[in-house]
Amino acid sequence: MIHKGPSFEVQHLSLSYGDKDAITDINFSLPSGKIIGIMGPNGSGKTTLLKCMTGLLKPSTGEILAFGEPLSAQRTKISYIPQKDQVDWDFPMSIRDLVHMSLFPHLRWYERISNELVKIADEAIESMGLTDIQDTQIGELSGGQQQRAFIARALASDANILLLDEPFTGVDAKTTDDLIRIFQSLKNEGKTVVLVHHDLANAKSFLDHVVLLKRTLLKSGMANEVLSSPELVKAYGFSFQPCRN
Amino acid sequence: MSFLLNPVFLLVLLGVALVTTSASAIGCFLYVQRNALLGETLAHGCLPGIYCAFLIGGTRNLLWLTLGATLSGLVSSLLVDLIVSKTRVSRDAGMAVVLSSMFGLGVVLLSFIQQADLPNQNGLEDLFFGNAAAMSKSDVITIATLSAFVWMTLFVFFRKIQLVLFDPDFAEIQGVSPTVFRALISTLAAVSVAIGIQTAGAILMAALLIAPAATARLWTNRLGPMVLLSIVFGLIGGGLGTLCSSAAPKMPTGPWVVVCMTGLFGISVLLSRISRWKARLKSRI
Numbered sequence: 001m002i003h004k005g006p007s008f009e010v011q012h013l014s015l016s017y018g019d020k021d022a023i024t025d026i027n028f029s030l031p032s033g034k035i036i037g038i039m040g041p042n043g044s045g046k047t048t049l050l051k052c053m054t055g056l057l058k059p060s061t062g063e064i065l066a067f068g069e070p071l072s073a074q075r076t077k078i079s080y081i082p083q084k085d086q087v088d089w090d091f092p093m094s095i096r097d098l099v100h101m102s103l104f105p106h107l108r109w110y111e112r113i114s115n116e117l118v119k120i121a122d123e124a125i126e127s128m129g130l131t132d133i134q135d136t137q138i139g140e141l142s143g144g145q146q147q148r149a150f151i152a153r154a155l156a157s158d159a160n161i162l163l164l165d166e167p168f169t170g171v172d173a174k175t176t177d178d179l180i181r182i183f184q185s186l187k188n189e190g191k192t193v194v195l196v197h198h199d200l201a202n203a204k205s206f207l208d209h210v211v212l213l214k215r216t217l218l219k220s221g222m223a224n225e226v227l228s229s230p231e232l233v234k235a236y237g238f239s240f241q242p243c244r245n
Numbered sequence: 246m247s248f249l250l251n252p253v254f255l256l257v258l259l260g261v262a263l264v265t266t267s268a269s270a271i272g273c274f275l276y277v278q279r280n281a282l283l284g285e286t287l288a289h290g291c292l293p294g295i296y297c298a299f300l301i302g303g304t305r306n307l308l309w310l311t312l313g314a315t316l317s318g319l320v321s322s323l324l325v326d327l328i329v330s331k332t333r334v335s336r337d338a339g340m341a342v343v344l345s346s347m348f349g350l351g352v353v354l355l356s357f358i359q360q361a362d363l364p365n366q367n368g369l370e371d372l373f374f375g376n377a378a379a380m381s382k383s384d385v386i387t388i389a390t391l392s393a394f395v396w397m398t399l400f401v402f403f404r405k406i407q408l409v410l411f412d413p414d415f416a417e418i419q420g421v422s423p424t425v426f427r428a429l430i431s432t433l434a435a436v437s438v439a440i441g442i443q444t445a446g447a448i449l450m451a452a453l454l455i456a457p458a459a460t461a462r463l464w465t466n467r468l469g470p471m472v473l474l475s476i477v478f479g480l481i482g483g484g485l486g487t488l489c490s491s492a493a494p495k496m497p498t499g500p501w502v503v504v505c506m507t508g509l510f511g512i513s514v515l516l517s518r519i520s521r522w523k524a525r526l527k528s529r530i
Contacts, residue, residue, distance in 0.1 A: 051414075054414070054418050055417075055418060056414055056417060056418065075418060075419065075420055076419070078418060079415075079418075080414055080415060080418055082412070082414055082415075087412070088277075088279070088411065091277055091410075091411050091468075092277060092462060092465060092466050092467050092468045092471050093411060093466070093467065093468060094466065094467060097467060097468070098411075101404075101407070101408055101411070101412070101415070104404040104405065104407075104408050104419075104421075105408075105419040105420060105421060107404065109400075109401045109402065109403075109404070137466035137467075153415075157419075
C-alpha cells in the first residue's frame with residue numbers, strides 16, 4: 001500500500017549522551033515515496049537521528065511518528081541497513097540466509113519457512129540481481145553486492161521505509177550509480193528511502209528531500225532548495241558549487 | 246581391546262559424548278559472537294561456585310555443584326561486562342583479570358576445604374584437569390538432562406539467536422531483544438561448561454567449546470551446518486579421546502579429548518590450505 005501522508009513526523013526531538021547534547025529540539029516532517037538525505041558535517045548527529053528514527057535510540061525528549069503512528073506500531077514496516085563497517089562479514093551466512101532472516105520474526109520456532117515466504121525471499125533476491133550468487137558467503141561479495149543483499153532483506157520483510165547509514169561508504173563510482181538506480185526504482189514502487197549521506201557533489205542528482213543538521217535542524221525541504229540555501233554555509237562553513245565537467 | 250565392552254568405559258564414553266555435544270553446539274555461537282574467550286572465563290569462573298556449593302551443601306552431588314558452577318560462571322561473565330562498561334579496560338583485559346582472579350579464588354577455597362578436612366571432599370581437586378573416569382551413573386543422568394536442556398533451547402531459539410548475533414540492531418527493531426538472547430547464550434554456555442568440568446577440568450574445558458566450532462568453521466560458510474559439523478567433530482574428538490585414555494592405563498580423559506579435538510582442527514587447517522592451493526592453481530591454469 002502506498003502512503004500519501006508523511007512518512008515521518010519528528011517533534012521536538014532531543015537526545016543527550018550524558019551531559020553532551022547529540023541533537024536538540026529537532027522538528028520536521030518527511031514525505032512518503034521519496035529519497036531523503038540526512039546531511040551535515042561530521043558529528044552533526046546524523047546517525048543519532050537515523051537511529052532514533054529506527055527506534056534503536058530512545059530520545060531524551062520529543063516524539064517520532066511513522067505513517068502517523070508511534071514507531072513501535074510500525075516496526076515491521078521499517079528496515080534499517082547498518083554502516084558497512086558495523087557488519088561482521090565473516091559471519092557464516094549466505095545471501096539467502098541473510099534474506100531469510102527478515103522472515104524469522106514472523107515464524108514460530110517450530111514453523112518451517114513456507115513456500116510462500118521462500119518465494120517472497122527469492123523475488124527480493126532476484127530483484128537485486130543476486131540469484132546466481134545467493135549461496136555465496138556474504139564476506140565474499142563485493143561492496144555493491146553486500147549493500148544489495150541487505151536491501152533484498154529489507155524488501156523481503158515488506159518494509160515501506162528503508163533507513164540506510166552511509167550506504168555509499170567504501171564503494172566505487174559505478175556501484176554508487178547502481179545503488180542510486182536501485183533507490184530510484186524503490187521510490188517508483190512507493191517505498192521511502194532515508195539515508196545518511198556525505199557527498200554534496202551528487203546529492204542534488206538523486207535526493208528529493210534533504211534534512212540538514214548541525215546538532216539541531218538547520219533546514220528541511222526539497223533537495224534543490226536546501227542545497228542552495230544559506231544554511232548550507234552555516235552547516236559546512238563554505239558554499240558548495242558542484243563541478244560542471 | 247576388552248575395555249570396549251567394560252560398563253565403566255561405556256558410561257564414561259556416554260558422559261563425554263553428552264558433554265561434548267552441548268559444548269560444541271554452544272561453542273559455535275560464542276565463536277560467531279567473537280567471544281571465544283568467554284568459555285575460558287566461564288570455566289575458570291565456575292571453580293569458586295563449585296567449592297562454595299560444596300561448603301554450603303557438604304555434598305559432591307553433580308547437580309548441586311553444577312548449580313554453583315553455573316551461577317559462579319555467570320557472575321564472572323557479568324563482572325567482565327561491568328568492568329568493560331564502567332572502566333576504560335578492554336574486553337580481553339577484563340576477561341583476563343576476572344578469569345585469573347576467579348581461578349585464584351577457587352584454589353584458595355579448595356585449600357580451605359582440604360585444610361578443614363571436611364567429609365566427602367575426595368575428588369574435588371580433580372576439577373582442575375578433570376577426571377572423567379570418576380563419573381557415576383547419576384552423574385551421567387544429570388549431564389544428559391542438562392545437555393538436553395541446552396540442545397532444546399538452542400533448537401527452539403536458533404533463528405532468534407542467529408538474528409541477534411549477526412545484526413542486533415535489526416533484531417531489536419523486529420522486537421527480538423539482543424540483551425535477553427545474549428544473556429541466554431551466556432547461561433547456556435555456563436551450563437555447558439559446568440557439566441563438563443568433571444570431564445575436562447576448568448583449565449581445558451574452553452577447548453571443548455571452541456576447538457570443534459573452529460574446526461567446523463573451516464568446512465562450512467553457514468551457521469546451521471556449522472553447528473551440526475561442530476557436534477560431529479566434538480563427538481569424534483570426545484570418542485577418540487576416551488578410547489586413547491582407556492587404551493593406556495592411568496591416562497586422563499579430558500586432556501586426551503582436547504588433544505584429539507586439536508588434532509582434528511590441525512588436519513582441517515591442512516586440508517583447507519590444500520584445497521585453497523588447488524583452487525588457486527586451477528585458476529592460474
